[in-house]
Amino acid sequence: MGKKYPILIKINSEDFLDGGVTVEDMLSLSSMLEHAGIDAIEMCGGILVPIGKFIPSRQGRIKTENEGDYRDAAMRFNENIKVPLMLVGGIRSYDISEKLIEEGIANYISLCRPLVCEPDLINRWKSGDTYSASCLSDNLCLKSLQMCIRDRIREMLTREFDLRIEAVNMRRFEDNFKNVKNVVVPKIYPDYCSANVLTMEFIQGIQIANSSQHQIIPDVYKRQLL
């Protein structure tokens, strides 16, 4: 992408899971990324599914003295790696954010749930009201995201299983490939179709996977088809 475009990555300090990523693994990976020219690394920890000790969005009200979930790993990072570090996880107050920067533990502070809860938080802090973020770390924002994803997947599956939609897609496919010799889309019989039944013309053909033997589909189209 060239020098004008920053490339950042978010990685785990550790997975907090037996057999998972350790701080040593994180340091090796960071060193590789440093040599590859990464512009900044954002450090988090834990894994999304609750089988390890922590998920990245640790639940429960955070006391000021406990802010900054991955400080220790951040210090190890700074001893070994020269790439700018963005620290995320359990940071809630302006004072602690400033301290993390001043003490050289992080170069940048990254906030997730506090900004979901209070999108204007940074402007509030800038205006002089440096009272801590009002985020309760109750993960209700995460729950609503999970519900949206679940609803979206349900909608997609419902559409996927409706064969009338499949019939429309076939017509689109036929239209997209109308100029490609040897791509033939079977005729559909709408009067004999329903959400559960797709009735179409039977065509004797060659499977796409076997098409190279026959050299009937140019490679450029084969990629689109597969």
Ligand SMILES: Cc1cc2nc3c(=O)[nH]c(=O)nc-3n(C[C@H](O)[C@H](O)[C@H](O)COP(=O)(O)O)c2cc1C
């Ligand atoms: C609603 C929500 C969505 C998230 N989505 C992602 C994601 O897509 N990728 C990711 O690496 N972390 C994601 N996270 C984790 C956050 O980026 C962050 O690491 C974690 O919440 C800890 O920071 P915080 O204490 O400031 O919330 C998400 C967290 C929340 C609450």
